Amino acid sequence: MESEPNQLHILFFPHLAHGHMIPTIDMARLFARHGVKATIICTPLNAPLISKVIERDIQHGTEISIQIIKFPSVEAGLPEGCENLGSTTSPEMFNNFYKALGLLQQPLEQLLEECRPNCLVADVMFPWATEVASKLGIPRLIFHGTSYFAFCVFHSLRCYEPLNTISDFESFLVPGIPDQIKMTKSQQPNYFRGVEDEQTKLTNLAVQSEKTSYGVLVNSFYELEPAYSEHYRKVIGRKAWSIGPVSLCNRDIEDKALRGNTASIDGDKCLRWLELKKPNSVLYICFGSKFCFPASQLLEIAKGVEAAGKHFIWVMKDEENVNNQDKQEWLLEGFEKRVEGQGLIIRGWAPQVLILDHKAIGGFMTHCGWNSILESVTNGVPMITWPLYAEQFYNEKLVTDVLKIGVSIGTQECSRSIDAKKFILKKDDIERSVNQLMVGEEAEEMRGKAKALKEIAGRAVKEGGSSYSDLNALLEELRLNCPKNEQ
């Protein structure tokens, strides 16, 4: 493909965690299809995850490539080879991983000098990227990877500080946002609970860089959360473009099967299993790319889904089997044998968008990571919301209280590590929520709303749709305002 004379060259710099890399790759592919020359920055061990996805785009003539920078694992106190947040296994490693991200500033600067792109899209985890880019006169766009709704709640809590005077489980109304949303302090991330860790420091820097960068790219679509998109732009005053759902750039089965990590199950096998099930009859259970439950919680989930009697696909992370000390208790239950035919268990990585796209899927039990929620919405699947950490409790509220396409399982504590004694949800909670989501009038109503959103999401990314137009408007603006390519 011939490059156009005023073709934009944009560098995409994702945070090295699946939940950020996956949408950034989708986003880069989307930009490339809109005529941009897209380069994704990554580290040696993450590169294969990206190259297998973009290979087919390159064959079709799209201008998309990878630029590799070294990851300072050892310098930050991490073992050699730890280049993805998914490979951290302790709070100390987790903190060191964020230190390592901070050390990427200099390599980025060098890369920008060499490539001289017209624009840099860098993850919110790299607050210093705005300054690095501005030294070379390059605009920096931020990619957050969450909803407008979550931004608005976050800004409200920072601005009005309603948490200072209340106890952990007392509920409060989130002030100054378009809907009446009730939450508790215990559902807030560490940032709002006085924990001074690497992430808190980073969040403070990120808030500052949001003010000085060129604007924010949001993986959402206007019709999904119009009041919050307006609030973010007009009340909070940020420049933002809605360009999602970016996962819709994966059009065929191969694209969907290749996305993210290497799947632990053959995509065809999964589809064959689903083909035998009735429409909307299967519950998909997955808690994101990394989270691991203790065995006691796995056991309650197993009892609950078995008792509910619905078909299910359950994705368990490898570590859930390896790490659990009370592994024996879990294995002895003979659960897997008993549910043969009723359930399919995937150990490791599931081809999530391929599964959610199947007509047999009727519900998604999710930890409320923003990608998972959007993927559920784009496939018209209502949800059981089981938020765990970060901004997931905000995403839950959007699903259950604003969009009304989900049932809350009732978690109260925002935490990366579940205290097996205090916060285990019981079989009955799980059985109740599965039945509430999958059968009855309320379930049909939620399903109807979810299916309607699927149609709207599909239209948003097609020519003339809201996200398609927002992306074109951004590219138009960048062509006018960006420094010209020097190559």
Ligand code: UDP
């Ligand atoms: N994902 C997947 N297979 C898995 C687990 C996760 O494809 O077994 C993908 C999922 O489709 C989503 C991403 O990984 O795109 C997870 O992002 P999310 O924001 O939902 O959660 P996180 O893992 O960041 O907490």
